[in-house]
Amino acid sequence: MKNSKVTIQSVADLAGVSRGTVDRVLNNRTNVSKKTYAKVLQALEETGYMLPRDAHEKSIRLSHFSPIKLGVILPAWTGYFKQEVLKGVNQAQQELQDFYVNILIEQCESDTPLECIDKIDKLVKKGIKGLSICTFTAMDIVNKINDLVSSDIPVITFNSDLPTTNRSAFCGQDYTKSGKIAAELMSKCINPTSNIIACVGNLEFEGHRERLEGFIEHITMLGYKEEQLIILETFNSYSVTFKKLSTALSTIPNIGGIYMANRSVSGCADAIKEHANCSIPKIICHDTPISTQNLLKNGQIDFTISQDLVNQGYMPLIMLRNYLQKNIPIQTSNGISNIQIICSQTL
Known part of the structure; x- marks a missing residue:
């Protein structure tokens, strides 16, 4: 069936699925069963729409990992901080979507322990298996994070640490x-x-x-x-x-x-x-x-x-995914963001 005019529709017809399903496979989106995924990959290879090597690599990358959800808690800061951190979070999501990792974000609107704990509870109810968080020091928050860790939900702090908790690591500047x-x-x-x-x-x-x-x-x-x-x-x-x-x-x-x-x-x-x-x-x-x-x-x-705020948003999610899906231990980290002195002449 290989020819120079292969379309998504011809792939869909061969696999017995819709064009939308083929599109989800090609763009690494979720909500496709493993069985259907395999059928679409085979059709992509048979029609020549995807090279056999590419189809094989895609299949290998997706076949060994169970879907997981990771949570991110942002403080009530907007502007530059939020923009840069979200760049890192989005970069992590793009890299990890092939491995069935879904990243859920909650942002606080105030600096109150009750709201932060409420945001954490929302993410836990949604089924997160790991948490990346930037928040302030309060005993209720410390206790909440320790409860998460006791429930086998690893926590990594970023930008502002909570050193008195049982968090797994800190990603941020010294x-x-x-x-x-x-x-x-x-x-x-x-x-x-x-x-x-x-x-x-x-x-x-x-x-x-x-x-x-x-x-x-x-x-x-x-x-x-x-x-x-x-x-x-x-x-x-x-x-x-x-x-x-x-x-x-x-x-x-x-x-x-x-x-x-x-x-x-x-x-x-x-x-x-x-x-x-x-x-x-x-x-x-x-x-x-x-x-x-x-x-x-x-x-x-x-x-x-x-400081490297993009990396602070990115690295905790990569570390959590590696631990949860690949059993790579989380290394306690500090000084992950480089320190640079900037003046008018270095811009």
């Missing part, structure tokens, strides 16, 4: 180190007698807290006194960041540097604009959304320290 790098940069940019403002997003998130602790540890080791440091918790809010920094710039003298360990860098830049009569402090922040890149190019901030 945030203490990144905070120390920020302190090293700051020390080389400002006068040793200057005051420094450090803005942190939410101290309930391990990653935010570790950045700040790393910064404080290293800047004091370099000779700065703790009374030179002003800590502001801004909850990643533009308005809170703008208001608190505006007040600080109006009331605190000799501010030489601002360390933005949170996501509202534009709030910092706008607060400084409102205080054009004061000397412009050096600003060091994290991550590389378009807004931050523009601020770097315009000279409104000095350095940013990047």
Whole structure:
């Protein structure tokens, strides 16, 4: 039957299935039984629509793995963080769909333990066999994750760790180190007698807290006194960041540097604009959304320290799949995301 005019319809006719079923097989979609899959593969090979080698490889890849569902819990963060993490999640889904892996995503809308636990329960009811999660430290959440692990549902944290849980691994940056790098940069940019403002997003998130602790540890080791440091918790809010920094710039003298360990860098830049009569402090922040890149190019901030958020979304799902379907042990991981120092000239 092989000829140069083979169509999906001719493959479907030979296999005794619909064109839609052939399309699902060709595009690695689910909802096709193994028996039907085999019939379509045989028809694809016989008609010449698919090379025998390709059909064989496809059959081998699909034949040995039982379908599984993996869950992802995202915090109540939007914008750059969500976009980059979802790129990694989507990449994992594309790579794993051949192996009958279905990835289910739940995003929190608030920073409350009850909502996070509710999202976890929804995924468990849907039958997930493994969980990738970014959330904050709360005893109820810690207990919930430990319950999952006790029920043979492995958990991998990403971006912000939960080290007191029985989670299998953490996929994220060494945030203490990144905070120390920020302190090293700051020390080389400002006068040793200057005051420094450090803005942190939410101290309930391990990653935010570790950045700040790393910064404080290293800047004091370099000779700065703790009374030179002003800590502001801004909850990643533009308005809170703008208001608190505006007040600080109006009331605190000799501010030489601002360390933005949170996501509202534009709030910092706008607060400084409102205080054009004061000397412009050096600003060091994290991550590389378009807004931050523009601020770097315009000279409104000095350095940013990047992390690989795409990889943080991607790797936990690959590790969970390898463990659940291939029995490959999950290796406890830290520092999985590279640390890069970015300035206007490296963009």
